[in-house]
Amino acid sequence: MNSINAVTKPKTNMMNAITQKLGPLLGLIILIIIVSILNPSFLEPLNILNLLRQVAINALIAFGMTFVILTGGIDLSVGAILALSSALTAGMMVSGIDPILAILIGCILGGLMGMVNGLFITKGKMAPFIATLATMTIFRGLTLVYTGGNPITGLGDNYLFQLFGRGYFLGIPVPAVTMILTFVVLFIILHKTPFGRKTYAIGGNEKAALISGIKVPKVKVMIYSLSGMLAALAGAILTSRLNSAQPTAGTSYELDAIAAVVLGGTSLSGGKGRIFGTLIGALIIGTLNNGLNLLGVSSFYQMVVKGIVILIAVLLDRKK
């Protein structure tokens, strides 16, 4: 067997690397071409900007999910964290705290909720799926308790707060700007810092990572905290867009985020994947939603189409 393993084919390796890197991007381009042929108004600048704004929330959550999935974990609680942190943020605003400060505190609270996940997973040695399934239910329940099941409104007319979800910066929607800035920072962390390398190493082989002196529990707790914090940031954007906090906000957002990560080529077993892929994956989902709306496909069928696209993408990925 050793002799087979000794075979190295740099050329095919490079080809594989290229298709792996560009596969999702290629898929996005093909999708855009199809949608714009079927309905040319898709390419109108206003629609594209609108699409970017819609994508931002899912993309931010999916960025955090990428780190989690790279370690071989999963975070099902992000949608619930989004809802609970939004409600708390809105509550603070209603009680008169400065909106931007409220958003900041909201993000920190989201990070703490993620930290709870991380602690159960590392100290409690629970499977991430189970731990975050439980906290998802708890956070969702707490949101309903806190809001009494009603939306929180009356958030005032703070200009910066309104800008956060609805405004433009240099003609680009602010949520899209937030998404791109976050992407750049996370890209650097993942690909250029020891923290990023450790993230990959844990997913690649947790035991080997531990024995190499990596503080595996600490890194994991930080990653789940990051995931929670990004969910809260997405929540703040949503709250600004809706000008209210909805008790059922973010329901099943975790699934869209996981879909974006998987469409972007990241392996659910950990160790392999890229955050750029996740950005593309989120754009694919956004383009699908937007395109199907433009084409007048009913939202019932939209779900079916989205599911089929995910299946096809993963099948193509397996073939490589």
Place this chain on the structure above:
Amino acid sequence: MRITMENIYKAFGANQVLTGVDFELLDGEVHALMGENGAGKSTMMNVLTGLHARDKGIITIDGKETYFKNPKEAEQCGITFIHQELNIWPDMTVLENLFIGKELKNSFGLLKIAEMKALAKKQFDRLAVSIPLDKEAGNCSVGEQQMIEIAKALMTEAKVIIMDEPTAALTEREISKLFDVISSLKKAGVSIVYISHRMEEIFAICDRITVMRDGKTVDTKAIPETNFDEVVRKMVGRELTDRFPNRNPNLGEIVLQVKGLTKKGQFEDVNFSVRAGEIVGVSGLMGAGRTEIMRAIFGLGGFDHGEIWLKGKKVTIKTPDQAVKAGIGFITEDRKDEGLILDFSIRDNMVLPTLYSFAPKGIINEKSETDFVTMLIKRLTVKTESPDIAVGKLSGGNQQKVVIAKWVGIGPKLLILDEPTRGVDVGAKREIYDLMNELTDRGVAIIMVSSELPEVLGMSDRILVVHEGKINGELSKEAATQEKIMTLATGGQ
């Protein structure tokens, strides 16, 4: 069963693995197959059993040309291949493992458990092993798992059993049991192909030996007509002066001192020290607690009481990262599971313990990282075209060098090597020994845990023998012999 393979060729893509191999297996003989990693031993056997189709060549079985389409066909014909990586389902019982895919069923499709148990018991009696049939296979020792595989092979009425490195993970006692089984199989007319790196074993139990090198058969000889040196020479294709390098240790201060280390049920009152520049060999039967003691020192698994002193200072090591920070490197016995991330490149593996040193300002400096990795690859003579190749694609010896390079990179004070040459071919073994010498010359203290007595005797300056969790004795290099070590390892004095 008589098998001949003539002029077999096999290529994987552009890589020609077998280039005209000849091999002959006679009825009831134990035939050793030796060669460095990558020489084509496993591939040849995989061609025989139908896992790979040959490109060219003739295979006959009892004089008739026969080509199997897959290993199952070969098995039905009586040829079983017991791979180095055992086919054990760890969560299933021994009985379930024995009958996996071949369960006995009654006409309702229900399992005939009593019958299977009786059959299993018969095979185990024949092998003189007593493993409870309802034990989970994952809780069995590697030796027991090996016996399960052999029993499985016997139940298919195997006439030829191919064993790939069967003793790699066995204790001396289990090995001698395996040898008894092999000789009784031989008497029953079963032929055995015995792939191994361990010369002593081959000369103890085999009738003939075939040496392979670079995809060719170099020679086949009857065991009495050859010797160690000739076999090694043929394997490596060059003169290997000695299996072990000369050691002229220059001992320095005490680096590690362990005082009264105890963990209930695993080890008790362990005291020893290691000096700078010294290699301390740790011997003992498998399961005696050698590995557990080393893991405890490295912050894995913990201990109940006792003290660890490094360079005269008491240290607290509760996790591996503290051990690494204190300057301890640990090469574990399980390279694939704990030493390496197989899918990752050589570079990514080598820098794992030293990541921060390349990122003084937070961002990894890839240039200095590349220089560092290139330097390590050169110093440890890792054979590779590029540092970006996945370590999983390297041979066993080269993989081990990558693990060692990881720790050389931290500039260690103490290196713990657990079975440093397991699954490593003769040439690479010597390179690893040379490297240990070089490290001790530079003042590194080394603890070497090993089940290979020649290695312990050849490389250690001092030998500790562990028996049932206690250090049962210490031998100086001059005083140590295989017999003395075995006496101490089995509880004698």
